[in-house]
Amino acid sequence: MTEAHSSGALVLADGTVFRGTAVGVGGIATGEVVFNTAMTGYQEIATDPSYAGQVVVMTAPHIGNYGTSSFDDQAAAPFCTGFVVRSMSRAPSNWRSEGSFAGWLKERGIIALSDVDTRKLTRHIRDRGAMPAAIGAEVTEAELTAAASAALPMAGQDLTQLVTTARPYVRHPSGQARSSVVAYDFGIKRDILTQLTSRGAEVHVVPATTAAAEVLELAPTGVFLSNGPGDPEPVTAAISAVRQLLGKVPIFGICLGQQILGLALGAKTHKLPFGHHGGNHPVRNLHDGTVDITSQNHGFTVDLWSLTTGSAPSRRGVPGPELLPVEVESDYGAVVPTHQNLNDGTLEGLECRDVAAFSVQYHPEAAPGPNDAVRLFDRFAAVMDGG
């Protein structure tokens, strides 16, 4: 091309090298490589704190087409460590665009690659699992290989510490507050806050390590457990806080929030081979059989079988409800699976029968992705109203 670009590369922990053109800043960064199949919403993805510690590969080839807009940000800054695309647009076009996505990444110090065979990379991750990698521009491949082999795996790290708010803050609804929600910030997306406040909630956003007693002091009508990055197991402070809150105040969790709720209930979580990252995941409501198309971004899942003596039957063809237990007994009474992913049969939602707590693994706030499941926020509002 006429613009001179330096080359860059992504080196995986298994030694595989993917070369491309550097379109972000120079340097080296490491992270777990994950692919996202959403065809729009790159800016929301780049600013979703759940991508902390990850290098994001977009499977949609043209990225940056409609530029950037501060309206789309999910956090003040991007937390992903790198961004990889097939073709970075240089001339964005949209009535709201404030500038190019490549420029935006550069300003925010993100290393990004374009012109990569992202499909080959995606297939590699699909077949071998998400793995640590080093992404770099204006560096040697030897440096990258060394960095990749030294990169930490995702499991076992508490990444919420990188993204949670340092001190509490409050978001007010536009009108009269109808409820008071304490939101644990494990990496909360702005659109979640918007969904809560637009339903009349006054939201007290608190750091991930906030103790249960502090929460209860605020006398909330509900507690929200946010999305967030990485492995839920090391997020021990929050897990024990939730154990103390269960039964005292209605709880709603999204994504990492569901995993923390699951761990608090005594279930185990485990890592999925390459996670769910995209905007087209079919989720069945096990109660009425309807299917929502959902936005997802997680690498771990709650295993309800761990609360039983049984185990999941092996899967044949399109996954069915038999892959989940019907009901399990926890430290807080009965727990039922409420939602299931139809691609791989994993748990997408759970509900406690004896205490007011429910959660979903996907993102009803969308941003990016379909709005099919947004009514879950209504449900939370109704639960807090005593419904």
Added chain:
Amino acid sequence: MPRRNDISTILVIGSGPIIIGQACEFDYSGTQAVKVLRADGYRVILVNSNPATIMTDPEFADATYVEPITAEIVEAIIAKERPDALLPTLGGQTALNVTMELAERGAFERHGVELIGAGLDAITTAEDRGRFKEAMDAIGIRTARAHYVTTLDQAMDAVADIGYPAMIRPSYILGGGGTGLAADERQFRDIVINGLDASPIGEVLVEESVHGWKEFELEVMRDRNDNAVIVCSIENLDPMGVHTGDSITVAPAMTLSDREYQEMRDEAIACLRAVGVETGGSNVQFAVDPETGRRLIIEMNPRVSRSSALASKATGFPIAKIAAKLAVGYSLDEVANDITGATPASFEPALDYVVVKAPRFDFAKFPSVPPILGTSMQSVGEAMAIGRTFPEALQKALRSLETGRSGLNADPGELPLLELDTAEVLTRAATPSPDRLYAVAEALRRGVDLALLSEITHIDPWFIDQMLQLVEVRHELAAGKPERELLELAKRFGFSDGQLAYLWKLGVEQVQSHRDDAAVRPVYKTVDTCAAEFVAQTPYFYSTFEEESEVPAPAGRTVVVLGSGPNRIGQGIEFDYCCVHASFALRDAGYETVMINCNPETVSTDYDTSDRLYFEPLTAEDVLAVVAQEQPTAVVVQLGGQTPLSLAGALQAAGVTIAGTQPDSIDAAEDRERFAAICRAAQVPQPPHGTATSLQGAEEIADEVGFPALVRPSYVLGGRAMRIVFTVDELSEYLRELYGAVPGGEVDLSEAPVLIDRFLEAATEVDVDAIFDGDELYIGGIMEHVEQAGVHSGDSACVVPPPTLAPGAIDHIEAYTEALARELEVRGLINIQFAVKGDAVFVLEANPRASRTIPFISKATGVPLAKIATRVMMGASLAELRATGVLQVPARPDYVSIKEAVLPWRRFPGEDTLLGPEMRATGEVMGVGSTVGVAYAKALLAAGHTVPNQGALFLSLADRDKPLGMEVGGLFHDLGFRIFATHGTAGALVRHGIPATGVDKVGEGPYDPVRLIEDGQINLVINTPRGRRARGDGALIRKSATRHKVPCVTTIQGGLAVARSLTEDPSQITAVTSLQDRHRALGGPT
């Protein structure tokens, strides 16, 4: 919700003949639906008048009715077959319209038939723009400000409110016919008057103009549980104002932010709910103001469509197949995604590539129509291309069109543009036309500002910048040499070897060898619905230039079938039918089958049809790359029309084995001199003829062979530019016109010689389709044309078995066919056209390949010719095929089958409807009956000609047609018609004792035929021309008839056939028999 067990028999309505706006996408959709319903255990009844479809193959439905799609006849089928349910959403507008008519007649209550897929209410709400607007208002979705009117006065009030420019859209119209944008009152009045006339219910919508806005479509599916998914988003590169069918379109949408897209998605789903589409697929169109993002819903189609076929091919999500499953009770999550086999259909495909669809036009065939695009669809076909990026896909799409271009300029096709001044280039870029994008690219090459181009074209700046990148790469290439780095860069941007050869002034072979040296070769990636998230089971591939190829190494015996590319006049669905049959036959014979094609409308590009599908342009470069990957035993080129045939030479030169008849034989048949030698050797007479390489030579040859003479350039398809000339002056005028020389200037014929044949007047034309295995000949059928020689076979009706041929002539035809097949060393199909006068038979041309009539004749006789020919091409003998039951020779039919051509006059009202040697039909229908009259009556009905059985006939005949004209006049008189005629014709009639009223010449008196037609006093016109120059009155009369929907017959044989059809008992015409019953009676395959 599971399968419905309360219904067992389902009637599916097809879309009838191929017309502009309704093409083979409905064969693809219908075939899928019929297959899936049958596999689910339902008894499927099908009606479709189009014999060239795969869906009407007798093995697909339980009972197949190749009958006219009219309410009366469909009701007769319902009465006979007693279906429980009718699925109206798979046969385009035709099926929806006939469904509404059936409902109005009370046919569904009468016979207890339930509508599945879409109810009447949903159809009416979607189709009636007024009701649609109300439904959208009720749920808060914005539509363009509009008023719905039924008179011109109301329309004037409406436009007073809305202002100019105003859009006019007739209700219940297919492909945007009658739709138009009016900039002022004069235009407004014209369009409204036409629109009120075009709408079957006489109403139009006068609407706020969204001209120049961005245009999007979403393909939505909904099931009975109210689950909804968007299968695909499509963005039109051409802005609002160019019909979607005529636009270059891109999937997925490129310039919407996630928030905008999700809002559009929510509205599309809400729209389906509000309209009441319970199950199935619908297409929802939106316009977006690029300045503000303001979004309007434009329309929705509660059925599968051209866009849904495109979306299915673009994503791998088979909309029609799943729509059929949903219609019988399944929910989306109960249907598996075929491609992964392990995930459900309740998801939204994720694309990791870009799809570009480009329309194919045939304006050259319709000289009265300026090649300017608007809101009424004019394209006759389309090509789709897949690439990893938009620039790559765009260049592939443009070369897939087979319009002589190798991509977005950088080829010899750009030379005329280089000579234009920039103002003219910009004018062309700003005018929507088939070629505007080349002008945009040329403007970019000259450095015209991106913003300016976007402003004058209304093409989104993102697309223009992508094209600018192509232009920048072109500059970089032109400045460099064929070295690895540049070759890679070029290929990643979709440049073909042809473009590189042009830029580097090399031969294509040299570019190829540079690429081989540098190992720059395509890889093949999979269309998998999920952006590689899951393992794909379905081998559906496209080429690109990246690091990893996903095609497994070839194993076993593989045969590649080359498809026929985008539809065009002269090469359409018939050839796709043949290619699909070849694939089926090869699979039956134990081969692995590979299909290469780029036409998204077709059955051949269904991933179910062949073992592997490559969605690729049909150029030598692209095909040879697939061949290198697949290492096939042989490549089939004789079934896809001219497109694959034209590649045969290049394939053979590259060492590829061609199945069946060899390219040399094809050349021998096409080359006049060689063919003459073949005819001499085979002792088959030809009409006197010669080949001229100069104007003078042409005149000498014409003198020698005698007038009238048939003249045409060598190597053309569909009779392009062919003409019958009666004098030397006409001949030289024609040649000057043809070669673009100035009058009196020099005509250079040395490059492309001209063929001159004696035209045999009053001869009967006969088509023969046969299979030769090297030893034995099997005659598939002898078809007698209704129109005489001189009318292109694609435009004329033909009858089988031949009703009037003398036994002696038939003997000659059979003997000559065998002799020619033997002499041409045919292995597989051969089509021969003969002219017959009494017992004398002359060969007009021989084509050692599949012809347009293969599907028709296969349906008329029950013998699947394309399948048998494929086996013969692969080495089987007819004797073996008989012994194994593949070929079951049927008895001579005791019924008559007629194929009638369907012409696009309604779409091009300014065009003279005269039939001639240049083909202009877009499609065909088949009528079957006990007599020629019944069969022809059905064919006419199926073709949409409502021939009146009483009233007034206007007759105007050439002298040579007068003897037969007297018989025609007599028949109409006996039927009770009043006859008006031109003076000469009237005199002849009166002398024969047939009462007739003479009328004046056009514009010369009170009894002017055009005025009579305009006043509604004429119900039928028979006007036969006197040679090429008898244009004046005749043309005016014919055009007037088209405008006023008065049936107009332009040959006397056609007139006779119409008269005879009217003498038939009407109950015979509505009597229906399935193909399966007819074939069973012949003792052929069942």
